[in-house]
Ligand code: SF4
C-alpha cells in the first residue's frame with residue numbers, strides 16, 4: 001500500500017472546492033472543517049510539509065472518518081481521500097500513536113488462535129455480563145464494561161462459530177476441489193462451477209446463519225461450494241488502524257488457504273471483506289505476488305454479484321452457461337422458483353415490504369447496486385426504495401467502538417430513512433451494516449427486521 005508521501009502529488013490535485021464536504025457523513029454531524037474530507041486532505045498536506053506533527057489532535061481528526069468513500073465518488077479532481085486517510089493512519093501506527101481500543105480490535109480479529117479463544121470464552125459468559133433486550137436480537141450490558149457504551153445494542157455471539165459448523169461439509173466436499181483428486185463426491189457435478197466461500201469475522205462469530213443461508217443459496221443455484229477452514233480475517237480492521245504488516249500476513253494466509261482449491265469463483269456475503277479481497281489484497285501484495293494476487297482477486301465476487309451475474313439468478317442471463325450447470329440460465333420465471341422454494345425462515349411473512357441499504361463497500365467500493373435489488377425482487381416480496389439508500393450507516397469498522405456516539409449520530413438519519421419507508425424488513429448485504437442498523441432502529445423504537453439479502457432467499 002502506498003505511503004503518505006507517495007500521495008503528495010495527488011494531495012496537490014485538491015483545489016479545496018468543497019464538493020466532498022456536502023457528502024461527508026462525519027462533517028454533517030460535527031460541522032467542523034477538520035471532520036470533512038477536504039479538511040483531512042489539508043491536514044495531510046500540512047503534515048507532509050512539516051507544518052504539523054503527529055499530534056493527538058491530528059490523530060483524532062484522521063480517525064474521524066468512516067471510510068465510506070462518498071468524498072472520492074464526488075471529487076471532480078480524482079482525489080482518493082480514503083486512501084490518503086489510510087496512508088495517514090499507517091504513519092500514525094508506525095509512530096505508536098494508535099489508541100489501545102483500535103489496536104486491540106484489529107489484533108483480536110487478526111490473531112486466529114487468541115481471537116478464537118477469547119471470543120469463544122466471551123460467547124460462553126455473555127449472559128452474565130449482558131441482558132437480552134426484549135423483542136430484539138441483541139443484548140445490553142448489565143453493568144459498566146470497558147469499551148462498551150451503556151446504550152449500545154450488542155450483537156449476541158454465536159455459540160457455535162460458522163467455521164466450526166461447516167467442518168463436516170468441507171471435509172466431505174474438499175477432495176472434489178483439489179485438482180486431479182477425482183470428481184466431486186457429494187454436491188454438484190463435475191461441471192458445476194466451484195465456489196470458495198469466504199466467511200469473514202462477523203459471519204463467523206456473530207451471524208453464522210448468514211453463512212449457512214449463503215451456502216444453501218449457492219447450492220440451490222447449481223454450484224458447488226467449499227469453505228476453506230484455514231481462512232482468516234480479511235485484514236480490513238488491520239488496514240483501518242494502519243497496521244499494514246499484520247494485514248499483509250492475513251492476506252497471504254487467505255491467499256494460500258484458497259489457492260489449495262481449483263475454484264471458479266471466491267465469494268463472500270460481507271461487503272467489507274469483498275472490498276478487501278478484490279481491491280486491498282492487490283494494494284497489499286500486488287507488487288510481491290502480482291500473478292497470484294491477480295488470479296485470486298479476479299475470482300472474487302460479492303454473493304449478490306455471483307448469484308445474479310455468474311449463476312444467472314434474478315432474471316439476468318448467465319455469463320457462462322456451461323453444460324451441466326444446474327438451475328442456471330436467463331429468464332426470470334424459469335430460474336426464480338428454485339431459490340424461492342428454499343425459504344426456510346419462519347419469521348419472514350410472505351409479501352413483506354422490503355427496503356434496501358447500500359453498504360458503502362459494495363455500492364461505492366465494488367460498484368454493485370442492481371444485483372441485490374434484483375434478488376429482492378426475485379424473492380417475491382414488495383420493494384420500496386428509501387430516500388438515501390447509499391448514505392453510510394455510520395459503522396466504519398472500529399470507528400463504531402472508538403467513536404460510538406458519533407457513529408450512532410450518523411446512523412440516526414439512516415434509521416429514520418428506513419422508518420419512513422414503513423418497511424417490514426431492511427435488507428442489506430453486509431453483516432457490519434446489519435449490526436449497526438439494528439442498533440439504530442432499536443434506538444428510535446422501530447421494529448423493522450434487519451437481514452442479509454441471502455436470508456430473503
Ligand atoms: S470517507 Fe466518508 S467519512 Fe471519510 S472523509 Fe470521505 S466522505 Fe468523509
Ligand code: SF4
Pocket residue numbers: 013014015016017018019020021037038041071074075076077078079081
Ligand atoms: S472534492 Fe476533491 S478537490 Fe474538492 S475539496 Fe474535496 S478532495 Fe479537494
